[in-house]
Amino acid sequence: MWQVIVGRVISGSGGAGLMSLAAVIITDLAPLRDVASWQSYLNVVATVGRSLGGPVGGFLADTIGWRWSFFGQAPIFIFAMILCALVLPSLTTRQGQIDAGSMKAKLARIDFLGAIFLGSGILSLLLPLRIAGQEVPWTSPIVLSLLIIGAVLLTLFIVTEMRWAKEPIFPLRLLRNRDVVFSYLIMGCQTAAQVGMMFAVPLYFQVTQRSSSTVAGAHLMPAVIGNTIGGLLTGAWIRRTGYFKAPLVFAGVVSFVCYALMILRWKGETDWAESLYIFPGGFGTGMSLNAVFVALQAAINPMDRAVAASGLYLTIPIGSILGMAGCNAVMQGIMPAELASSLRSLGIEGIEAEKIIKQATARVDYLDEAPKQVARVVVRAYVRGFEFSHGVSLLCSVMATTAALLMRNKKLGR
Missing domain, CATH: 1.20.1250.20 (MFS general substrate transporter like domains)
Known part of the structure; x- marks a missing residue:
């Protein structure tokens, strides 16, 4: 897997x-x-x-x-x-020519730190929205922890783009x-x-x-x-x-x-x-x-x-x-x-009602098994x-x- x-x-x-x-x-x-x-x-x-x-x-x-x-x-x-490779024309950079610097110099221009903070920040914010209510309850500490981590990472991304990145991955x-x-x-x-x-x-x-x-x-x-x-x-x-x-x-x-x-x-x-x-x-x-x-x-x-x-x-x-x-x-x-x-x-309450609700929300084919009135x-x-x-x-x-x-x-x- x-x-x-x-x-x-x-x-x-x-x-x-x-x-x-x-x-x-x-x-x-x-x-x-x-x-x-x-x-x-x-x-x-x-x-x-x-x-x-x-x-x-x-x-x-x-x-x-x-x-x-x-x-x-x-x-x-x-x-x-x-x-x-055969059909597309060669496109140049916005300066009008392809930079002739070394590969190391070209890689140094890429805002890797900003990319890491942005990607991990968005992931940390979206992951709890994806798993909450399904894999874990909304009240789980995992959900709150991921949201806080996401907010911190995006704050670091903003600081990086404003203060350190020479060519920001996303200009604010x-x-x-x-x-x-x-x-x-x-x-x-x-x-x-x-x-x-x-x-x-x-x-x-x-x-x-x-x-x-x-x-x-x-x-x-x-x-x-x-x-x-x-x-x-x-x-x-x-x-x-x-x-x-x-x-x-x-x-x-x-x-x-x-x-x-x-x-x-x-x-x-x-x-x-x-x-x-x-x-x-x-x-x-x-x-x-x-x-x-x-x-x-x-x-x-x-x-x-x-x-x-x-x-x-x-x-x-x-x-x-x-x-x-x-x-x-x-x-x-x-x-x-x-x-x-x-x-x-x-007239259905208590444990019996909880079982029906659990089954009904877990799988659709429960409707084929349930009594007609309940279905x-x-x-x-x-x-x-x-x-x-x-x-x-x-x-x-x-x-x-x-x-x-x-x-x-x-x-x-x-």
Whole structure:
């Protein structure tokens, strides 16, 4: 297992750097007004890849063995490296020439200390949000200790960037630009909203309709399709008009409608038409991903494109974990309390009620074993929990819309 974890750290580091690097290359090779269109094509390719990766990996694991899910990636990566070497033009540094110093001098310019403090600080803050309520209770000393350590490490990161780093890994002066802050906020909130929704939707159909994992997961396809269409339309809009603020505001409003409909209409008996309510949520996120990238690039000095884009992509995993943790915390707080109240109305209390609540929250297939009367109240309690879970996504979409409204609007030149 440790080999798998270390390998995932290495591949995750490369994957994260690849997304930022691809975005920077696009901004260097294309006019800013066309960047959204090219970024939308990149998002479509990435979406298709993510959609195919799971089924293909599962097929390989079921047939020739899971190891080939890893071995099979090697020739794809090698092909990509050769293609990049042959096709991409040579890009120079912002000074206009490649530094000729020694490798030691080049390495000395890298802000390793800032990177360590930033990475470990974010990890220390996000890890308790990921494990609290699942692996350990929220009141556990581990949660508080990790939060304190994270705050100390981020403070050290700020001091390092302000006092010691010659070339900071993330220049803090960027945060004095309100459009940069709003761009990060929009990206983080939209990501948190969609990830929270994608956490809840499969579970909702497993609970209310007893769908299989495959069928429940398939209910997420409208959101994935919405991501793709939203990104493509936004790219076309910005390329045609030169304006990016309108798509950002519209994306927040559309996402708000999605989560509001799910709160109001998903009461346990959801037909195929109402299951499409998640489409506008994915559509809004797809619009935001494209428009906010262009908005960020338009708000900064070209010399800061790489670090600003890296910061933007950093908000995606942060938003994902915050969205997942928030929705999970709300679900675990509301559902057991609602179930306990319903069981009391059936005359079930004490140890028996505690056993039912423990079983119902631990595994969905308990619904197949429980008496019909108990199963009905369990489903009702879950639905109530989902309503509050979607409320977290709704709040995130409101924050994203507010940030979009506060951004400065400008027309991009050709």
